[in-house]
Amino acid sequence: GDFLDLFGIIDFPFFVIFGVEFLARTWFISHRRVGVSWLDAMIWRWYDILLLLPFWRWLRIIPVTIRLDQAKLLNSSRIQKLARQGFVVKIAGDMTEVVAILLINQVQGAIRQGELTKWLMQKEVRPYIDLNDTDEIAALTNIAVKTTVYQILPKIKPDLEALLQHNLDRAINQSPAYQQLSRLPGLEELQNQLTKRISQEVLQSLYDGLNLAIEEDPVGEKLFQQLLENLKEVFGNEMQDKPTVTEIESLLVDLLEEVKVNYVESLELGYNDEDFEELLDQKRAIRQVVEQ
Structure with missing residues (x-):
């Protein structure tokens, strides 16, 4: 006979538990913090949405890792640090170049408009704003x-x-x-x-x-x-x-x-x-x- 895929039935109780927990956390965050809507609260806990998806189940390793780190059962600070470093390394050069070019463009525009004269x-x-009278x-x-x-x-x-x-x-x-x-x-x-x-x-x-x-x-x-x-x-x-x-x-x-x-x-x-x-x-x- 054919293999039976009962994962959906087995996964349904966990889906209900994580869904209720996600809604409860969303309500708690939206009421705890001023100016945070339900949508903002959901985005705040975006990684919990991966626990509710019936496809790409391998992505559930992300919220599991984050929750283990929050529970102090897994120290992922080094991983987060390296990830941030890699992200910064990728964009820092471009950002520095853009900021420098914008600054030079502003100086050039000021000179063209006669600000120097x-x-x-x-x-x-x-x-001049003096902070310490010195x-x-x-x-x-x-x-x-x-x-x-x-x-x-x-x-x-x-x-x-x-x-x-x-x-x-x-x-x-x-x-x-x-x-x-x-x-x-x-x-x-x-x-x-x-x-x-x-x-x-x-x-x-x-x-x-x-x-x-x-x-x-x-x-x-x-x-x-x-x-x-x-x-x-x-x-x-x-x-x-x-x-x-x-x-x-x-x-x-x-x-x-x-x-x-x-x-x-x-x-x-x-x-x-x-x-x-x-x-x-x-x-x-x-x-x-x-x-x-």
Whole structure:
């Protein structure tokens, strides 16, 4: 006789159980979460629908695996991590390229519309949102300058003196007049003392000037800011009056187009799977900090 397929009869009780459980979970999710409809709740638990299909029964391994993982009977975190990594690796290069191209296109559009000239000519600067009442750029510049003057320069001062003295000696030795007098006794020692003294005096004067320059001077800072504002205004006026502004804008647009063609389209080539995995770890770490 023929083989009897009684799987449908055997599977029917499980179909009823999973169907009732699916409807109950759908109702619970739609009432538990604000703004979630029945359809949204069903999509939320999309994998449970595979338990109700009378065909492609092998797909039931997906909801079974997910439920075992939810019950802590199976650790699939590594599988999920690799799956996400593979997905990100496939689309990250394209997404990066698209975002970079969109950014360059926006800059090109702004230049074509004359935003560069408008920015140079603007009389009132748009208010800048300061989060901590601190000018970070000025503070970083101040720290870098003070570190260089107070800590770095004193430690390398002997090397700078030796280099400057060497250059002075070379310049003097190449002088025809000195070559005629170089045979005089004691002249070489006098030259060494003279070049050493000059190098020390030059560096000390430079160091004193830097110390004086970085001292707090409200009047000097105000004059410097006024100089920058006047320079920007005059530069903007001159750029607007000259026909070269059109040429400059055209060259900038062409330069951005070349950057787009030569560099942006090959951004994805600079990353590998390990780089994307590190980026994912950084993203998760940032999200944890934000959620705390």
